[in-house]
Amino acid sequence: MKIGVIKEPSYENRVAITPDVIDPLKKLGFTIAIETTAGDSAFFSDQDYKDAGASVESRDSILSGSDIVVSIHALDEASAKKIGKDKLYIATLSPLAFPKKVKEIATSSFKIFSMDTIPRITRAQSMDVLSSQATVSGYKAVLLAASNYSRFFPMLTTAAGTITPARVLILGAGVAGLQAIATSRRLGAVVDVFDTRPEVKEQCMSLGAKFVEVEGAADASNTGGYAVEQSEDYQRRQKEAIAKYAEKADIIITTALIPGRKAPVLITKEMVDKMRQGSVIVDLAAVNGGNCELTENDKTIVYKGITIIGNSNLQSTQPMDASKMYAKNIVNFLKLFVNKEKQFNINLEDEIINACMIAENGSIRHKPTLALLGE
Template sequence: MIVSILKEIAPENRVSILPEQIDALQKMHVEVWVEMSAGEKAHATDNGYLLKNVAIKDRTAILQSSDIILSINGLTPNDLAHIKPGTVLLGVFQPLFNAALMKHYAERNLTVFSIDMIPRTTRAQSMDVLSSQANIAGYKAVLLAADLYPRYFPMFMTAAGSIPPAKVLILGAGVAGLQAIATARRLGAVVEVFDTRPAVKEEVMSLGAKFVEVEGAADATAAGGYAVEQSKEYQQKQQKKIFEAVGKADIIITTAQIPGKKAPLLITEEMMLNIKRGSVIIDLAAATGGNTPHTHNNKTIDYNGITIVGNSNLAATMPYDASKLYGKNILNFLQLIINKEGAFVANFEDELVKGCCITYDGDVVHDKIKVLVDSAGVLE
C-alpha cells in the first residue's frame, strides 16, 4: 500500500509528515511517497526524505497511484480531476463549513477522514490536531501582539520613570487561550480572562491570570471541550463585563469559536469605541467570521488607531514545530486504520475512526455532515 505526502498550497507552510517521522510510518509496512518540495517551507528538504528511502514523485503521480494521501488542507479542483476513486484522504478539511465539498468527495468515491472532527476524549488526545496547533497559535498570538504593540509588556522602574505593565485581555480559555495566558505572563503582562465555561477558572488562575466570571452560563460539559451558544440574557451580562474590560486593555486576544457556526461577536461596535488607540487585537477566530465586527481573515487592518489582526492559522508561522506535532497526531491516527500487514482497514466499531470519517464507499457517512448536505439539497 502506498501512503503519500502532498505539498500544501500557499500560503500553508506546514507538511503532514517530517523526514524524522518517516521511520514510524514505514514501520506500518507501507511504501511512502512524497511530493517534490513538500517539506520545503517547513525546512525539510527532499534530500532529507530521500535519506529515509522514500520515493519523491510529482503531484499527478501521487494522485493517480496512492492508496492513502496525507494533505493538511483540501484538494484543488485540478487534483480531483486526477485522483483515483477509492483513495483515502486524511487531513483537516473543516467539513462543517465545507459540506458541499464533502458531498463532491463522496461522489468521486473518496474515503475522507477529517482529523479535526475526532471526538475530544482522553484516548484521542494524542491525535487531537486542533489542540496541538492551537497551542502554537496561542503562543504566537502573544508574540505577534508584542511586536505590534508600541509599548513595553513588562513593568519597568527606571531612574527616568516607571513603565506600567501591559494589560492583556483574553477572550476564551481553551488550548490557545491558556497558552496565550502563560506566554503573556512570562512577558510580564497583567492578564484578565473571560470564558463561558466556569470549569476553566482554576486553570486560568493557576497561570497567574484573573478570571472574570459571568453568572448563568449554559452547561458546556457535553460539548467536548468546545464553547456552546449562550442565552440572550447571558450574552447581555457578558457584553457588559467585556465592555468594561476592553476599555482597560492594551492587548486583546480572541479565540471563541463554535463548531459549524459563525464565530460569536464578542466585541461589538460599541465596544470598539471604548478601546484605546494603540491597542492590538489578535483574532484567532477570523476564519469563521471573527470575534470583532472589523476582523478580516488573513489581514491586518488599522481601525481608528487600533490594530486588528485576523489570523486563524498562526501555527503555520512556526512550520517546523507545527508540522512535527501535527505529524505525530497523524501517525497515531494511522495506526487505527492500517493493520499489521500494512493494509487499510475501516474499523467503524472504533469511535475515533467513526467520529472523523466523513465519506466512505460513495456516501457521506458522518451524521452531522449528512444533515448539512441534506439541508443544502432541500435549499437547492
C-alpha cells in the first residue's frame, strides 16, 4: 500500500512524515511518497526522503494515487475531492473545534481518521499526537515568555546587587503545563501551578512547583486528561484564588481547553490590570477563544505594558522535533492496521481505530461531531 504525504499550508512548518520513519513504514509493507518540498520548512530536503527510500511526487499524483494520504492540518475541499474512493485520509482535524470543516471534506467517499480523537488510554500513548505536540508547545511557551519578559528568569547575585527570580503562574497541568513547569524551573523561576484535578498535584510538586488547590472541583478522571466544566460556585472561588497569584506573577502560561467548548476564561481583564508592567501572558488556548479575556488568536498585543501572546500553534516553531514526534505517532497508529502477515485491515472492534474513524462513505460517524452539527 502506498502512503502519500501532503505539504502543509504556508503557515505550518511541520511535516507529517519524516525521513527517519520511512524504513519502519517500509518494514510494515508500505511504500511512501512525499509531495515536493513538503519537508523543507522542517529542514528535511527532498533528497533526504529519497535517501531514506521514499519517492518525491507532485501533489496531484499523491492525492489521486495513494492508498493512505497523511497530513497534519485538514486538506482544502478541492484537494480532498482528489482522494480516491475507499482510500484513507489521516490527519489532526480537530472535529470538535471545526465540525463544519470536517463535514466539508467528509462528503467524499474515502475514510477519514483524526489523530486527535485517539482515546487517552495506556495502549494509545505512543500514538497520542495531542500529548507529543503539547510537549513542544509547553516548552516553547516558556522560551517565548522569557524572550518577551523585561527581566531575568533566575535569581542572580551580582556586583550590582541581587536580582530576584521571576514568578511563573501556569494554569493547567496537562502535558503542556507539566513541560512548562519543567522548563520554567530549569530557567530558575519560582513556579505556581493551578489545575482542577487534584491527582496532578504530586506531579507538579515533583517538578518543583507549588500546587494551588481549590476544593470542590468536578471529577475529571474519566475525561481522558481534559478539563471539564465546573459549577458556578467553584468558578467563583477559582477566580478568587487565581487572582491572588496572577497579581504577583511575572509570567502566566495558560493551557486549559475543554474539547468542543469555548476555552474557559481564567484571567480576566481586571486581573491583567493588576499585573506589573513588563509581565507576559502566553495563551495556548487562543484558538478556542483563550483563557485570558484579552487574548487575540495568532496575535501578540501589549496592554498597559503587559505582553499577551495568543498562539495555539507553537509546535510549528520547533518543526524538526515536532515533526519527528508526530511521524512516530503516525507509525504507531498505522501498526494497528497491519497484522503479522503484513495484511492491512480496518478493525473497527479495536477501540482506538473505532474512536479515530470520523467519517466513511461520505457521512460523518463520529457522534460528538454529529451532535455539534445538530445531526
